[in-house]
Each structure stands twice: as structure tokens, then as C-alpha cells.
Amino acid sequence: MTSTLLRRLPLLAGLTTALLLGACSQNTVNPGVEPREAAPYLTRVEAASRAARVSNVHYQMHLDLPADNVPFSGRTVIDFDLSDASAPLTLDLVDGTVSEVKVNGTVVDAPHNGFFITLPASSLRKGAQQVEITYTHPYRRDGQGLHWSKDAEDGETYLFTQFEDYHFNKVFPGFDQPDLKATYRMTVTAPAHWQVITAKRESAVEDAGEGRKLWTFPQTQLFSTYIFSIHAGPYKVWEDNDFRVPLRLFARQSYAQYVDVDDWFKVTRQGFDFFDNYFEYAYPFGKYDQLLVPDFVFGAMENVGAVTFTERLQPRREKTRADRQRMAVVVMHELAHHWFGNLVTMKWWDDIWLNESFADLMGNFATAEATEYTEAMQSFSTSRKSWGYAEDQWNTTHPIVQDIPNTEVVMASIDGITYAKGAATLIQLKHLIGADTFQKALALHFDRYAWKNANLNDFLGTLGEAAGRDLSGWSEQWLQQSGTNALKADVQCDNGVVTSFVVNQSPANVSGALREHKLDALLISTEGARSLVDIQVTGENSAQEQVRGYDCPAFVLLNASDYTFARILFDDTSVNYLANHLADFTDPVQKGLIWRALWESVIDGELAATRFIDLGLKYLPKENDPALLGTVARNVQGAYSYVFLRPFVREFGPEQAEAYRAKLAAMAWAGFQTDDPALKRIWFGQWTDYAKGIADQKRATQLLAGQTLGTDDRWTLAGMLVRTGHKDAELWLEKLSQQDSSDKGKLNRLAAESQAPDKAVKQRWLTEVSNPDTTYAYTDLRTILFSMMPLEQHALNLELEQDILVAFHALTNAQQPALQATLAGALLPRHCKAEGESHYLALAETQGLAGTVTKVLKKTAQAETRCVAAQAKLD
């Protein structure tokens, strides 16, 4: 899967059923056997006890799919072997209505409590077993299970499934856990003009009468339930059958015009050529389909042979190089999962980090090696990796390896640590054991564990074997302990040469871990000569004898090639050196390391936010690396927010903030005049954020009247007019609505309107978000929440705090953790006061909050502390 986000939505209806049935399920179990907890998740203990009894699983499923949002009907036949028939056995099925359960040909009384079906022990026998379940089940609108959506333009229905982590059971009854791999045989009836897509290509499509067709698919290979999928609807299909793996690409009819089909197929072919060779294992799943689907919560999902992607990967405009690179990285990420994840699969969810970190690394590495986007690893360093650093420096950070006792916490565990820090740690491991050894070990791993499950120890065992060293100590330092180490060079010189070069390592935040690091350092002499030296760090102080005798450096950049994951500390001399020499650095990775170190000093209250903005104003206009520009410009916005909030904290005149805003808006507008499309996009986003006042409004209306911008950018400008209270804002919204009647157009309009500096508008959305019967998809509400409270409306944000809290608590009661976490992250105001931390920590203690929500609140609390420190530095 690609990208962050978010957790499942437990259903109130299901919980009520569970309470009603909880008592009778007690009666169906043998004495001494713990009854399974009636809950919308599966525990590791339950999964292990089931895997000990069940094997050789085969599913034969039939679905009857209606176009309307009414329940679909299904029949699933499960063949498996059972080693112990003395206790009841459960089959996962969250929601739905079961009409009949047959075990070995006999109808049995098998209660369904809204979470699982219990097969009584009396119905089971040791050995081969067959269970047949007939049922109906509702479609969903939250992007889990079988998601239903209706296209606003042509009224067509599009369906897709999302089964990771525990959602197979929201469509099919079964053993929904990664270590019970199975084969699947599927038939589907659907409206005659639809496509039906799953892990295999269809073997037959026949007329089923009443305007419907019956699709038959052959048996699949062996893989886990969370990567099975079934997608259906009148998708537009493109084929590329000239390649050794038959390729198809699908999109909604109304979205098809935005898809760069040739580019997509080209990158996919390059990926297959690269991975077949690098992994030394030919792609094992036959065909490969990729679908762009509406309302997709994540970036993409690696369903075997039928991968789903968010439409955001193909924005509605001419694609820039950065857009195409992003698409390539995600395509490669999902393809890499077909070996690491789909062919060799984790045993349980505590190894999901490895699944994602590996795919994140390979997505970038394969893009850099096999496509024209050779800068992909640099972009990982300057952009994606920042996510890992940012996440790791909150108090809520956690070790890369986490305890996942049940499927409820899987999604809460996926974050910048899981993806970006994990991938960065694998880069460090690859550098430690050598790139060739790393590749050979992977080939061995796939050969050894193909079609099986493997855990972290299996993976490290294979790598250690290839490297000739035991990696358990490394694993303990890097994977079991949280936080980021800080590295600082302590250099002594005599007569212009280095006499001592020691790297000081600070213990990681939160865990206190010290780690083994293999890296390099750039030394710049007073004459400007540059040398790169290898560095080994093991403890608190690591002397580097190999550096003795070098010219005494005027500046040292540790981790210059970004092999390790660590904070780099500069002393004041270095910061002063950088103020005059930042332009001397041409390597984006080195520039990225320097900018990150400076930004981290701002959030720690060591460097004044204004000083950081000044550096941005000086150097960003010359920056031509889009990934780096994007990251640093966002950090400058962060620094500006500290300056903007200052009058709220110190009753200090707002003139300084306004002066900075004007300078930043002018820089962004000037940047926007570039001919480079990728840079132009970044500057456009920056300018619309800072824009304010009559001159900027005039520029916006001129751009709206012209033809140079794409539809979504025009919507952004209309939003800016709404936000800044322009008299013609409403007219522009009307005009754009007439030109763009798509789902995206409708959502864009809502997002634009939500920015109005009007308390009533915000209150209406707060009511809608907390309305349990809202008809908006989760992804739509997420977009609104992130647009409705721009920084400049901070006074309004403070005024609305009580309304925000009311909506927040309503979402606790409605058990909507994903939406609640989004609301908290987007809307809870920063007070920037000493008591702010305890204020939000107290809120985090609210009864009944999900882990994801608590995490957001703890970060909000820490953001208060950071803001206070940043304000002190501005005094």
C-alpha cells in the first residue's frame, strides 16, 4: 500500500448485535477454550490458534453485484483441512446477513454475531472440510471492503475493493489473516456493460439475462486474503498485450481523458524488466492490471494482479516531470510488493512496516535505476525522508517494529516511521553490508520463501547469512528502539591540518538508543577544496583516525551522501558559514541535509524562525530541484506560522508578520513566472497560500479570465478569492461549476466555499462532519477539513474552538476515529501558550478515543511546546 492513513470505522450496528449475541456464543465453546471476543477485529492470538488448526484453504466465491447502493448477494464455498475438530471454528464476516451455512453438505445452526460466524464443533470433522455460506452484504462508502460510488457526470456506478488490513471479511466470509494463504476461484454477475477485474483474467463472459453477464475466472495462485480483490464497473480499459506480461489499465470513463496511458505502460514495463532481473525471480502472477479508482483513501494498493491507485496520481492537467516521477515511484512500489509482500508474505501484521519500508525503498530505487527519473533516490532523501524525521521527533514516536496485538491497530501503526524511516533504515543496512550482498540476499530470500510466509527474523537471517554477520544487534538498535540520534563532528586542527576528528552521537530521543552508523562526511577546506571520507560510528564518541592529516575544514557535513538516518547538528560557526555559502552547494542531497538541519533547529527553538525565513527568501528563488524546493518552501511556511501567531501570543504588532507575508508572496509570484512546469506548480501553491490584498486578487482574476491554467488550479484561485473576501468570488464559483460538473469540480467548489471568513460557514461544516448520516464520502470530508481553516483565519479558529470540540466529541460517540483524527489535526487551534500542552494532553485522556486520535492530540500538545519555544527565540 502507498501513503499514510487511516483507520477503520467500527460500526455501531455491529456492536449492538455483538452485545446481544455475546451471551449465547459462550455456550457454544468447549470448557477450557477461551471464546473469541465479539469485536470487529482479529487478535494475533486468535489468528495463531486458527492457523494451527486450518490449512490448504481454497475459496470458491460467487457475487451478484447490483448497480444501486443496495446489498449485494454472495455465496462462498471454503474447502480446507482441519487438524482438530474438538472446538468450534470461526469464520470472519463483519456485517452482512447470513441466510444459510452448510458444513460438509449439511445445513447447520452457525450463529453470526455481526463480526464472525461460529461453526459448532459438532458440525466439524478432522481432515477435509467444506463450508458453504450464503449471504448478503451492504456496499460501503468509507473505502473499505467493497466500495460503491456513483459518477456525478454520467451516473455510472464504480466498485472497487480494499482488503488491507482486515476487510476481505467485509465482502467474503473466511479466514482473514495473512498466514492462511489460499487459492480463489470466482464468478460474478454484473450489469452487461461493466468490466469485472480480479487477480486472474476471465476465462468466460456469458449472457446471464436481464441485462446482466456472468463472469468466470480461473483459479488463482496461493496468496493471502488481504491482497485478493474484485473491482467492477463500466471502467474504460486500455491494453498492452505486446509485453511478456499482459498489461491493462483502467479508469472511470469520465476520468479517462486525464490518464497518460503510454507513460503509465512504459514505466510498468521498465519495472517488470528491473525487478525480474534484480530479484532474480520472474514475475509469478501471470497478468498485471492497474486501476485508477474514485474515493480512494490511500495512494495505491498492491492487490495481486489488480492494483488500485488514487486518481490524484493523474491530476487533471498537463503532467509535470515531478508528477510523472511520483506516478513512476508509486507504480514501482506496488509492483515491488508483488515479490515482497504478495509472493513472500508477512506472517502477522507486526511485520507490515517491513512490507512497506521495503516497497518504499524499491519504489524509489527502481525508478532511479530503470526509468528516466534518475533523481528518484535524491527526491527520497530531500522529500520523503523528511516525513520519517518529522514523525520520529514527536514524543509519540515508536520503534520501527511495533507490537500489533490485533488488526484494530494496524492502520494506526502506519506512518512516517513505517514508510520513510523504515526505508531509510534499509538504505543504511544496504550500505552497511554492501549493495551487491544486499541484492544477492534478496534473491535468496525470494527463492527460499516463495509462496510462503516469512517474518523479520527470516529476512534478517538471510541478509546476515549473505553478509557473514549476525544482524541481531543491529536489529535491536535500529528496529526495536525509537527516536533519532544526533551526530556532531568535533574537529581539532593544528598547523592547518586535522589532528583529531571525533563524531559525537547523542542518544536517540525517547528511547536513548545509541546506534552503529556507516556514513560519509564532506570536508570543505578554507580554500574551498572538498573531500569525502568514510565514517564509522558506534558509540557516543567515535574517533576517526582516517581523517587525521586532512586540511583543516572550514565546514563539515556529516552524512553527506545520506546513507544513515540521523540528525546533523551544526555549531554557530557552521551556521554562519552556511549563511554565506549555501549557494556553493549544488548537490540536492547535501542541500537537503543542510536545510533539514536548519529547520530542525527552528522547531527546537534554537534558530529564530525569522532567520530561517530570511535564508529562504535569499536562496529559494535560485533553487531548481522541485523535491527540495517543495520541502523547504513548506518549512518556510511553518516558520512563517510562528511569526504570524506572534501577535496572538505577545500582543506584539502584526506589522512584522505582514511584512514577511508580503515578501513571501512576492517571492512566490516571481517564482511562478518560471518556464519550468514542476517549479511553477510549487510556486503557484505557495503564492495562492500567501496571496492577500487587492493586487494579488487582481492577478488571480486575470489568471482566471485567461486560458493558461488547468481546471483544478482555477478552482484554487476561486478559493483564494473566497478566502480573501473578493466581491466576485461567488460569480467565479458559478462560472467554474458550469465548466466543471465532475465529482472533483463539486468537491472543489465545496472546498473553496469552506474557506470563507465566515463563522456560520465553518459551523455548518462542523455539523456536517459530525452528522452520523452524512452522505459525503470520507475522502470528501477530509478535503474540506484540510481547506476550511487557513492560517490567516486564526482568530476565527480560536473563536470556534468550542464548536470544534463539540464536533470532536460527537465523533467519539459515533466511533468515527479516522474522521476524528483528521478533524483534530486540521482544526484544533494552536494557542502557543505554556498551558497549551496540558490543555491538549487532558483532551487526549478523553474516554473512548482510538489510538490514532490520541496520537494526533499528543502531537498537538507538543506543537504547543514547540510554538512556545519558537516564540521565545523571536523575543
Ligand SMILES: [Zn+2]
Ligand atoms: Zn505499500
